[in-house]
Amino acid sequence: MSALTLPPYAQALGIEIDHDEAGEPVLRVDYSNRVAGRPGFLHGGAMSGLMEMAGFAALQAELDRRGETMRLKPVNIQVEFMRGGTEQLTFAKGTVTRAGRRVALVNAEAWQDDRAKPIALAQIKVLLIPAE
Amino acid sequence: MSDKPPSILPPGTRFDPSLAARMMTRHGHGGWLGIRYQDHGEDWVELALPWREDLVGIDGKGVLASGPIISLMDNATSMSVWTKSGNFVPHATLDLRVDYMRAATPGQTVIGRGECYKLTRTISFIRGIAHDGDPADPVAHVIGTFMATHGPYL
Numbered sequence: 001m002s003a004l005t006l007p008p009y010a011q012a013l014g015i016e017i018d019h020d021e022a023g024e025p026v027l028r029v030d031y032s033n034r035v036a037g038r039p040g041f042l043h044g045g046a047m048s049g050l051m052e053m054a055g056f057a058a059l060q061a062e063l064d065r066r067g068e069t070m071r072l073k074p075v076n077i078q079v080e081f082m083r084g085g086t087e088q089l090t091f092a093k094g095t096v097t098r099a100g101r102r103v104a105l106v107n108a109e110a111w112q113d114d115r116a117k118p119i120a121l122a123q124i125k126v127l128l129i130p131a132e
Numbered sequence: 133m134s135d136k137p138p139s140i141l142p143p144g145t146r147f148d149p150s151l152a153a154r155m156m157t158r159h160g161h162g163g164w165l166g167i168r169y170q171d172h173g174e175d176w177v178e179l180a181l182p183w184r185e186d187l188v189g190i191d192g193k194g195v196l197a198s199g200p201i202i203s204l205m206d207n208a209t210s211m212s213v214w215t216k217s218g219n220f221v222p223h224a225t226l227d228l229r230v231d232y233m234r235a236a237t238p239g240q241t242v243i244g245r246g247e248c249y250k251l252t253r254t255i256s257f258i259r260g261i262a263h264d265g266d267p268a269d270p271v272a273h274v275i276g277t278f279m280a281t282h283g284p285y286l
Contacts, residue, residue, distance in 0.1 A: 009197035012186035036160035043161035044225040045206045049199025076231040
């Protein structure tokens with residue numbers, strides 16, 4: 001995955017790159033039946049999937065800047081759901097907290113119409129495997 | 133909040149995940165992913181997520197993305213709460229942690245088994261595993277909590 005191509009899952013779900021913010025891509029997904037959970041609300045799993053993609057994209061962008069080619073392998077993710085996502089556009093952005101040589105810690109957040117009121121936070125740990 | 137849990141179920145009946153899953157897996161995100169009912173017990177529910185090419189993740193080699201696995205486990209654990217409580221109590225996921233043991237085998241259906249191991253008035257505690265054939269060799273472990281939003285569980 002390069003910083004600008006999203007994997008099949010992200011594309012199928014309708015996730016797109018909205019814009020770049022200081023080297024970190026902001027992803028977006030439109031509200032549709034594909035991301036709908038309980039009536040009127042965004043599914044928590046879709047929200048998590050979006051944040052995970054934003055986290056991987058931010059990490060990939062950082063590795064690209066360093067000129068390193070790594071395979072990313074998710075170790076775990078912790079998601080905190082803070083508000084119900086409603087039927088509207090959702091954004092997510094990852095922030096690389098620490099990327100060493102073998103493991104990286106990335107935070108991600110998702111928001112809708114008010115960026116100051118995130119709907120969910122995620123902390124993602126990723127194993128970095130040098131590509132042959 | 134009222135003292136009695138609200139119920140949309142007919143009087144004297146308990147929440148039945150095999151019936152509910154037919155509706156819940158037909159629409160929305162779960163329906164799009166192709167999640168279907170597999171099995172259930174007193175406090176657990178198993179759902180299945182068939183492999184599909186357009187659900188492949190960053191690995192690019194046919195391995196399912198981790199997002200669909202989170203969704204599978206969110207749904208299975210959520211239904212395990214209603215199964216244990218016997219009632220369809222509206223709730224919201226508070227948090228979910230997923231540990232990925234290994235990549236799911238390309239082409240294999242992933243089974244998500246969610247269990248509610250503790251129910252209080254307002255919070256339910258859940259855990260579960262995802263596997264692709266052998267429960268002793270899981271793809272992922274999850275743990276998390278839900279909160280009843282429109283009246284208590286018990």
